[in-house]
Amino acid sequence: MTIRGAAYVAGIYEHPRRDIPDRTLFEIHTEVALGALADAGLAMSDVDAVFCDDTAGFGPMSLVEHFGLRPSYFDSTETGGSSYLAHVGHAAAAIAAGKCSVALITLAGKPRTGRHEVSFASGSDAGFESGWGIAGAPHTYALAAQRHMYEFGTTSAQLAEIKVAASIHAQYNPNAYLPYAVTVEDVLNSPLVADPLHRLDCCVVTDGGGALIVVSPEVARSLNRTSAKILGHGEAIKHTNNGGIDLTYTGAVWSGPRAFAEAGVSVADIKYASIYDSFTITVLQTIEDLGFCEKGQGGKFVMDGGLVAPFGKLPFNTDGGGLCNNHPSNRGGITKVIEAVRQMRGEAHPAVQVPNCQISLAHGTGGSLGSKHGSVTLILGQEDA
Amino acid sequence: MLPAPAPVINSTTAEFWKATTEGRFILQRCDACDIVLWFPRRNCPKCWTENVSTFDAQQTGTIYSFTVVRKGTGAFKDAGPFVIAYVELADGPRIMTNIVDCDIDALHIGMPVEMVFHDTGEGSALYRFRPASR
Ligand SMILES: [Zn+2]
Numbered sequence: 318m319t320i321r322g323a324a325y326v327a328g329i330y331e332h333p334r335r336d337i338p339d340r341t342l343f344e345i346h347t348e349v350a351l352g353a354l355a356d357a358g359l360a361m362s363d364v365d366a367v368f369c370d371d372t373a374g375f376g377p378m379s380l381v382e383h384f385g386l387r388p389s390y391f392d393s394t395e396t397g398g399s400s401y402l403a404h405v406g407h408a409a410a411a412i413a414a415g416k417c418s419v420a421l422i423t424l425a426g427k428p429r430t431g432r433h434e435v436s437f438a439s440g441s442d443a444g445f446e447s448g449w450g451i452a453g454a455p456h457t458y459a460l461a462a463q464r465h466m467y468e469f470g471t472t473s474a475q476l477a478e479i480k481v482a483a484s485i486h487a488q489y490n491p492n493a494y495l496p497y498a499v500t501v502e503d504v505l506n507s508p509l510v511a512d513p514l515h516r517l518d519c520c521v522v523t524d525g526g527g528a529l530i531v532v533s534p535e536v537a538r539s540l541n542r543t544s545a546k547i548l549g550h551g552e553a554i555k556h557t558n559n560g561g562i563d564l565t566y567t568g569a570v571w572s573g574p575r576a577f578a579e580a581g582v583s584v585a586d587i588k589y590a591s592i593y594d595s596f597t598i599t600v601l602q603t604i605e606d607l608g609f610c611e612k613g614q615g616g617k618f619v620m621d622g623g624l625v626a627p628f629g630k631l632p633f634n635t636d637g638g639g640l641c642n643n644h645p646s647n648r649g650g651i652t653k654v655i656e657a658v659r660q661m662r663g664e665a666h667p668a669v670q671v672p673n674c675q676i677s678l679a680h681g682t683g684g685s686l687g688s689k690h691g692s693v694t695l696i697l698g699q700e701d702a
Numbered sequence: 703m704l705p706a707p708a709p710v711i712n713s714t715t716a717e718f719w720k721a722t723t724e725g726r727f728i729l730q731r732c733d734a735c736d737i738v739l740w741f742p743r744r745n746c747p748k749c750w751t752e753n754v755s756t757f758d759a760q761q762t763g764t765i766y767s768f769t770v771v772r773k774g775t776g777a778f779k780d781a782g783p784f785v786i787a788y789v790e791l792a793d794g795p796r797i798m799t800n801i802v803d804c805d806i807d808a809l810h811i812g813m814p815v816e817m818v819f820h821d822t823g824e825g826s827a828l829y830r831f832r833p834a835s836r
Contacts, residue, residue, distance in 0.1 A: 444709030444719075445741040448828070449786050449800050450771060450778035456786050459769035467767070467811045511786075512770040559747045560740030560795025562788065564767055688798070 319579045323413035324420075325537035325544035326405065326697065328357025328530030329655045331636075335494045335643060337524040338430040343383045345425035345526045346373065350384065353528035358540045359419060364388065366417035368404035371395035372426060372646065380423070390417040396554070396691025397683025398593065398648035400424075401529065403693045405654060406550030408531040418533040425526035426646020446557065446688045454595060454647075455519055457687025459511035462598035464564040466513060468613065473513050475616035476597040477504035480517050480640050482624035483594065487637025489666035494521040495641040518597040520638075525645030527655055545661040548582065548676070549696040551575025556689035567599075567682060568692030569606035576694035577608075582676055584608045587696075589660045589671045590631055591653035593682040594638040600624075603680055604631065607694065626669040635660065635669035650681035650693070657697055675699050704784055704802055705777040708824035717756065718742045719826040725819055727829055729759040729793055740795035760792040761817035762834065770806050789815055789831050803832040 330352030337345060346369075354360060367388045373380045377391040390411050394403045401422055408420035451457060465471050481501055487493040499517060507516040537544040553571035556562075577583060584607065594600045601615040609631050610618040618630065626632035636642045636656040639649035657679040659665045676698045684690030711719050721728045730739040732746035733753040739746060746754055768787035771778070778784065785801040801809060802818065815831035822828060 441714065441743060442741055444711070444715065446798050448707065448709055449798055450704070450774050450776075450781065450784055451786060451798075452771075452775040452778065456769060456771055460767040460786065460788060463769055464767040464811065509770070509772050511772065514769075557740075557796075560738065560791075560797065562796050564788070 318413065320406065320409040320413050320550060321548050321579055321581065322534065322546055324409035324531050324533060324547050326529055326547065326654065326658050327532045327537050327540055327542060327544040328353040328359065329658045330356055331527045331643065331652055331655050332525040332645065333492045335492070335523040335525055336429050337427060342425050342427060342431070346380060346383065346423045349425065349526045349528035350421055350423050353530045356542065357530045357532070358542055359530060361386070363419045364421045366390035366408060366411060366420035368392045368408060368420060368422040370400040370424065370648070388417070396693070398595065398650045399681025399683035399691045399693040400648070401651040402654060402679060402681040402695050403552050403691065405529060405531055405547065405695055406552060406693065409547045409550060412531065412533045418536050420531040422529040422531065422651070423526065424646060424648060424651045426648065427524040428522050428647050429524045431524070442557070454685060455511045455514055457685040458596045458598055459514045461564040461602065461686040462513050465598065465602065468565055469616065471601065471616040473505055474501050475619060476518055476601060477501040478619045479594070479597040479600045479624060480504050482619070482622065482629070483634050483638040483640040485625055486635045486669050487641035489668045490637045490642050493637040493642040494523050495637070514596060514598070520595050520640050520644040520649065522647065523643050523645050525643055527645060527651035529651060529654055543662045545658045545697040546700060546702060547695065548698045548702060549576040549578070549580030550694070551579065552691065552693045554689065554691050562688070564687065566612070567602050567606050567686060568690060569603050569680060569682070569694065572692040572694040573607040576696050580696040582696060586676045587678045588674045589635070589657065589677040590633050591657045591679040592633050593649055593653060593680055594634055594640045595644070595649060595682065597640070599682050599686060600633070602686065603682060607680065627671045632669070632671050635665045648683065650683065653679040653681055654695065661697055661699055676702050703820060704781055704800060706820040706822045706828045707777045708822035708826055711826060714744055715742045722819055722827040722829060723821070723825060727759045727761055727817060728756045729795070730754045730756050738794045740797060763789040763791040763815055763831065765801065765809065765811050765813045765815060766790045766796050767811060768801060768809055785809065787831070800830045801832065802830050
């Protein structure tokens with residue numbers, strides 16, 4: 318059994334704000350849930366499955382209580398920013414198994430104006446993979462960037478091209494945190510945060526949230542809204558492997574083939590890709606690992622507008638991505654799915670809408686390239702895909 | 703000196719951290735499949751036996767990757783630029799650490815390094831590395 322065609326993304330909502338001092342975390346969850354349900358043409362009372370991450374309370378219980386629901390299915394898979402892509406895959410499997418028919422996936426967070434805690438190492442690695450002055454994602458991602466440069470000759474200017482492409486797209490998004498184009502020089506002249514990553518190699522820090530509604534084919538057919546068919550899902554965790562870490566690749570080398578096999582498509586079929594962009598290096602390694610180019614050739618691939626919509630080799634992150642638009646709660650996964658669905662519906666900004674966007678990909682990387690992370694790949698298609 | 707905040711110590715890691723206060727860096731080896739373990743565990747992560755032995759590891763290695771953190775936070779707030787790295791130990795494992803007592807502009811991947819211990823004052827010492835003296 319596969320999940321190909323067994324479920325659809327029928328509703329999406331991205332919180333329009335990037336600073337939300339006047340709402341609680343749970344109020345933001347409600348706001349985005351209602352937004353996505355309205356987009357689908359459904360009501361809260363239709364929801365029979367709830368998916369959330371670890372920051373939403375005591376597993377899924379707090380949020381289910383807050384929503385006032387009595388779901389027949391729930392899941393609080395936590396793999397950082399890729400959690401929500403995993404939730405889509407898990408919701409599709411649950412729907413295929415007949416456990417539920419309307420799944421609600423929400424994300425909310427306030428790293429700008431509210432409490433936010435990050436703990437990369439609370440397991441048996443505590444004191445070994447944590448400590449050392451590591452105080453945020455840039456430090457460990459920088460280790461991956463440095464090693465990639467050493468092995469493959471990747472340059473800071475090539476990494477900067479990824480920010481430039483995202484910023485070209487962000488110009489058309491009035492809600493983007495950084496809604497203007499930047500140049501390679503702007504990136505290289507921004508302060509070094511952790512060599513070789515500059516400030517502009519990093520994603521934005523934003524309050525916000527988003528929600529997705531995943532439904533059965535029967536529910537999708539009953540709605541007036543165009544849904545995106547879920548064609549394939551793959552997930553993987555890459556970790557330090559007992560002191561054997563290799564910083565040159567990501568878990569996408571495993572999640573990607575699983576998703577492509579389930580979808581029955583190849584990289585040549587992908588018209589648009591939402592690629593997790595916590596940092597420029599995250600994008601570079603991921604496009605290599607998903608097979609859009611040979612390992613080590615990502616630097617060349619992204620040059621000359623390779624990622625710029627609508628006519629680059631691989632149009633990516635047309636909302637401006639986490640690099641320029643939004644990285645709510647320090648987690649960019651839900652916005653990756655949201656923009657992919659906009660592309661499938663033909664509802665991206667006209668300047669960056671990919672023509673005939675029949676099949677798209679969304680990929681999440683949660684945790685750290687420099688120690689451990691959860692990789693999740695989703696492939697979405699239009700109805701006839 | 704770079705701040706040396708004490709790590710969290712539990713029953714599995716107590717022996718490891720005690721050894722650091724004596725200037726020793728101990729590693730485990732699985733008696734069954736002969737692989738070196740990192741970080742300290744009760745069970746081999748390959749065959750899951752509890753039959754693992756410890757040995758005094760070589761205190762040398764090479765830089766696998768590194769980054770210069772331009773401005774630290776928390777205990778490292780006033781440390782100035784400092785280096786986080788993975789060092790590949792002579793005994794095999796690649797371990798997260800700091801490089802200290804170095805010219806940060808001269809660091810490079812593959813550089814030979816040797817271990818130093820920075821006492822935390824709380825029954826442990828952080829294992830760090832400096833460029834090898836020879
Ligand atoms: Zn063993």
